[in-house]
C-alpha cells in the first residue's frame with residue numbers, strides 16, 4: 001500500500017511539468033523561437049572501446065503550444081537529425097539577452113506533438129583505455145549549460161520528462177558496471193537499461209560508468225520515518241572513503257528527516273569522490289565534508305526543484321544555512337544584494353547564494369521564530385512541493401501565507417537588490433561546490 005501511495009505521489013507530481021515555468025518565447029531576425037514540453041526522451045548510448053568513440057541516438061517526443069522553431073539543448077552539434085521521420089538540420093541560437101545558447105531546428109513547426117531523432121557523439125568526461133571506458137555525467141549549477149545537455153539532447157530545467165537510457169559497451173571483453181539514480185536493469189554483459197523517475201529534469205540524472213573492479217562499494221537500508229526502507233549504495237575509489245560512512249550517512253539522513261520530512265526519492269546513490277560535490281536527485285558525487293550539504297540538496301534543489309538560474313539561489317542558500325548550523329540572525333550581514341531577478345533566460349545560480357543567501361535564510365529563521373522557525377516553513381513547503389518546482393515568487397507567496405507577514409520589501413532589498421557580482425571572497429569558491437578544471441573532472445571518472 002505504501003509503495004502504491006508513493007508511486008501515486010511520484011506520478012501525480014509529474015503532471016506539473018508543461019510550460020508554466022518556461023522563459024518567454026522570442027523573435028529574432030524575423031523568426032519565432034518557442035520553448036517546448038518534452039513528453040519523453042529515449043537515449044541509446046554505445047561506447048565502442050575498440051575505436052574509443054561514444055555515440056548516442058536520442059528519440060524525443062515533444063509538444064509545442066505555438067508555431068515556431070523549437071528550443072532544446074545539447075552541447076555538441078548532432079551528427080544527424082530527423083523530425084517526424086524527415087531529415088532536418090539543427091542550428092545554434094542565443095536568447096534575446098545573450099545569457100545563454102540553445103539548439104533549435106532550422107524549420108518552423110506548427111503547434112502540436114513532434115518526434116525528434118538525433119544522433120551524435122559524447123566526448124565530455126569520458127576516458128577510454130585499450131579495454132575499458134569510464135564515463136560520468138558530471139554537472140554544475142554554477143556554469144551555464146552544465147546539466148544533461150553536456151552529454152545528450154535535453155530540455156531546460158523547467159521541464160520534467162520521462163527518460164530512459166540504454167547503455168552498451170562494445171569492443172571489449174572487460175566487464176563494466178554503472179551507478180545511477182534510476183530504476184536499473186541488466187540486459188546482458190555490458191548492456192544496461194535505466195528508467196528515471198518522471199519528475200526528473202535535465203539536472204536530476206546521475207550516471208557513472210566504469211570497469212567492474214574500479215570501486216569499493218558498500219550498501220545498507222535506511223529506515224525512513226515514512227516507514228519505507230530506502231536502499232543506500234555508496235562507492236569510492238578508496239577504502240578509507242568508506243570507513244564509517246554508513247553511520248555518517250545515517251546520521252545526516254536522520255537529521256534531514258527530522259527537520260524537513262521523509263526522504264523523497266526511491267533510493268540514494270553516493271560517490272565519495274574525495275573532491276567536490278554535486279547534487280542529483282537521490283544521488284551525489286561528493287567529498288566527505290560536503291556530504292551533508294549535498295544530501296540536503298536531495299530535498300532542496302533536486303526534491304523541490306529550481307526552474308532556472310533565478311531560482312537556483314534558494315537551494316544553495318537553504319543548504320548553506322543548514323551547513324552553518326540553522327542559525328538565527330536579526331538582520332542579514334549585508335545591506336543589499338542581487339541573487340535573483342536577472343534575465344528570465346539565465347540558467348546559472350548566483351554564487352552569493354552560499355554567503356548572502358545563507359545569511360538571508362538565518363534572518364528569515366529569526367523572523368519566523370514565532371511560527372516555528374524556517375525549518376517548519378521549509379518542511380511544509382517540502383511536503384506540498386516535493387517533485388515540483390519552486391521559484392523566488394512562489395517562495396515569497398508561501399512565506400507570506402505561512403507567517404501572515406509581508407516579506408516583499410526584504411526580498412526587494414536583500415534578494416532583488418542592486419549589488420551584482422561577487423563581494424565576498426568566500427562565495428567565489430564554495431567549499432561544497434569548488435570550481436573544477438577539465439582534468440579534475442576526468443580524474444573523478
Ligand SMILES: [Zn+2]
Pocket residue numbers: 293297315316319432433
Ligand atoms: Zn550546494
